Amino acid sequence: MVQLTVLHWIYFIMVLVILSVMIMRKDTIIPCILGVFLLGFAAKKTMLGATKAVFDALIVAGTELLGIIVVISCIVAMSKLLEEIGANRWMVMPFKRFIKTPDIAFWFIGIVMLLVSWFFWPSPATALVGAVLLPVALRVGLPAMGVAMAMNLFGHGIALSTDFVIQGAPTITATAAGVPVESVMIKGISLFFIMGLVTVVTAYGMLRRDMKKGKLEKSTMEDFFMEEGKETRKIAKFAAILVPCAFLLDIVAMFLFELRGGDATSLIGGTATLLMLVISIVEFQGDALDKITKYVREGFMFGMEIFGPILPIAAFFYMGEVAPIQAVLGEGVLPSGSQGILSDMGMALASIAPMNRPVAAAIEMTVGAITGLDGSGFSGMSLAGSMAKVFGTAVNGSIPVLAALGQIGAIWVGGGTIVPWGLIPAAAICGVLPMDLARRNFIPVATGLVVTTIAAIFFI
Template sequence: MVQLTLLHWVYVIMVLVILTVMLLRKDTIIPCILGVFLMGFVAKNSIMGATIAVFDGLIVAGRELLGIIVVISCIVAMSKLLEEIGANRLMVAPFTKFIKTPDVAFWFTGLVMLVVSWFFWPSPATALVGAVLLPVALRVGLPAIGVAMAINLFGHGLALSSDYVIQGAPTITATAAGVPVEAVMVQGTPLFFTMGFVTIITAFILLKRDMKKGLIEKPVLEDIEFNEAKEVKPIAKLASIFVPIAFGLDIVAMFLFELRGGDATALIGGTAILVLSSICVIEYKVGALDKITKFVREGFMFGMEIFGPILPIAAFFYMGEVDPVHAILGANALPEGSQGILSDMGVAMASIAPMNRPVVATMEMLVGAITGLDGSGFSGMSLAGSLAKVFGTAVNGSIAVLAALGQIGAIWVGGGTLVPWGLIPAAAICRVLPMDLARRNFIPVVTGLIVTTIVAMFLI
């Protein structure tokens, strides 16, 4: 067993500090920067070296996350164009004829949100699906809070936590855990769908019960903005057909050529940029040379808004692995034979006090959920992945399953299904209070977290 050094203990102490800050519902950027600085000081024995380490940490984290930041920015840029020309509404509108009852409205809205979120990210998808399907759902008797729950649980819950297409969430988690992205996605699939199935079924049953008892007030339809009269440009019809076909071909290509991880992400991102450019040229002609700048700018502003705060957090947690430590602190920072701070700690924990799988599954879920209290979801996934490495090593279990479990806890709590300040998009589009939506989601989401944790105990 590798002898634990001061560097190991500084890392562990700062993880505990960061967890405490998260419990207090405060942002963790300053503790993470301090953690990198202290580790740099210990490794290089100088304030100058520690200061350099802080910047190098951001560069290493940026290098790891750049692909995900870019692909999400490209997709959002494309969605901004589709929104401007009205193609987003045309893409969803044909499905409205299938909605005849409140039950169908709930499930149909949710499933459309799930698919759209996989391809366009939940935040843009919320505005798209809500604007088109909310009036239709209200007309057949589904209360606005029911529409908000469907959009929220399927989108910011199931779609964002699984993230099969864009692969932003599993990339962050897998990188911190030191396992392939596809391992988290494949081995985590039973957990993703257990969580989604249990949570959404529970939410639907409770919603139906309260609707039957007359406990949910239905809004007046005249108060809801209908979108049929909004301008739809001629190019919108072509775009509404071309875009689904383009991304459908991407899915086919992923299966035929066995594209996974970065290659799959690159295919999606490249398609988004080519679609954006093509539609811009067709619609705006020469003006496309300037017009496309607006969409690209908006897309990358969104990407940096989401991932900007994650860089310093990831910079710290990535230092639990060998390569980032060597890149930031130098090749001699760790003792000979070390497999990384996290692996070394896992081996040490297993030798001192052997841990069993129910304990580590429970701890992983709790930590993931705690990290989501900031309302982001993404900021805690590096920690969830890092601890999965520790716990998986300690019990000789599946690190990928544990990483997926922590990812579920972080996303479902902080990604926008439980924390009120993370529920604003779905609540706003449906004109309900975020606190009301949070209360509605609480029992279903907590039930799902408990059941998923129990299932994970048998899969680790």
């Protein structure tokens, strides 16, 4: 086991401080920046080095998030154009016959998001599903927050934690655990089902309760979609057909060329930008040069408004991984053999606990969740798989079940359902604050994690 250093303890203490601030429903930017400063001071031993580390950490976080920032900004810029010409109302008409109530909207969007995410991963799926179905949901009275919850829990939660089609997550976990990939998926299916069902039903129940009490405010986007009398341009029908067809071709291209993750996101972002270009030229002709500047500006202003407060938060939590902390503080900042601060802390926790099935399940879930705090659920799955092999052997239990449990903990926390720096895509496309979405998801996801851990004790 790697010897824990002062960096590990500073990081651990600041995580507790940040979680305490979140529980008090306050923003966490100040403790996050302070955490980076303290890490920098501990590593560099000078005020100059600590001050420089704060800025460098922001740059690293910005680099990590740049792709998501740009694709969301491009989608929003295109949406602004579609709003102005009135194409959005034509686009939602085919879905009116299916989505007539907020309840149907929540489950319809969630299931569509689940299916699309299985094939193309949640980030590109969020842009696709949100661009088309968000207006429909708002029309029937589902708040933007409800749409964000549905897309987030079904996509970054259920789809990413199961990953039955692409099999990236179970492959990483199973390889580290030394078991076949299919065993993690088959033997873990009961846990996947319990986690998804408990979380989504809890979230839906709390959403319906707050809607009845009037606690959820209507978004400004919703006001626009309710304006039936707004002028519709002649090109609106053409654009309403062109945009869905273009994104449908994107889906075909993803299948044919096996585009996943970042490649799929790039295709969607490029498609949105080109659509905006073509529609602007056809509609505004000579004025297109000036008009398109307006939409691009509005799109990126929206993107930075949403992402700006997240950068300092992400800057701190990214420091829990090897590459980011080395980029900020230097190559030799971590001890030899370290897998990153979060992974080291997880292994330290595992080494001091007595072993039986309840303890093994609790630690497997806890360590998976801890490694997910950096907002990247995949970063901790190798550790979760390795620990599943150790724990499963120690208690004479099922290694695949334990591996699936660790995978659930890492993905549901780090994949982006309860940490604000991980659920930005759904929040941004729906126009809600990531911190607010994280708070609404916290109780349902925490409930699901606890119930799933208890259930795992009987399956191990």
